Every structure is written in C-alpha cells, then in structure tokens.
Amino acid sequence: MCFETDGKRNGNYVFCPVNAIGDCPYCDKKGHCRMKDPIEDCDDFASFWESWEEYDSADEVDPDAPTDFAEEEIQWARENLGYPG
Numbered sequence: 001m002c003f004e005t006d007g008k009r010n011g012n013y014v015f016c017p018v019n020a021i022g023d024c025p026y027c028d029k030k031g032h033c034r035m036k037d038p039i040e041d042c043d044d045f046a047s048f049w050e051s052w053e054e055y056d057s058a059d060e061v062d063p064d065a066p067t068d069f070a071e072e073e074i075q076w077a078r079e080n081l082g083y084p085g
Helices: 052-056 069-081
Strands: none
16 A cells, blocks of 8 residues: 555644545555545545644634533433433
C-alpha cells in the first residue's frame, strides 16, 4: 500500500473519523488517515470537519458551553418520546 503522508498533522496522528480500516486505501491498520489532504479529498472526513482550523480546535473546551446538555436531552425525551419523568 502506498500512502501520501506519514499520517500526522502537527506531530499528532490524524485518525479516520469513520474507521475505514480495510475499506479505504489511505486508512492504515491503526486507523491513521494517510491521505495528503482529507479535508479537501475525503467526503467522510470533511463531513466531520469543514476546515483544518475546525479540526485543530476539536479538543478545545468552550468554557461558555452549556453544561446541562443531558438534562435538556432527558426533557426532550419526556416531551417527545414518552420517557417517564
């Protein structure tokens, strides 16, 4: 198998977001994406991130983000799915 990159960006491995091991010629056996520019050239990868800036900031925590997401989901389930309350 011939890859275009070493599977890294900024020294960190880039992982295939859909785990295409065996299905994609650019996804190695460890799940590293070795495509030259998956944001531009891979529809699966681009469906997760629109830009490298978005990809790079994926692990950043937003201190202003709501912390009660689970409660909102439970309330939605009660209202829409008959989840017992």
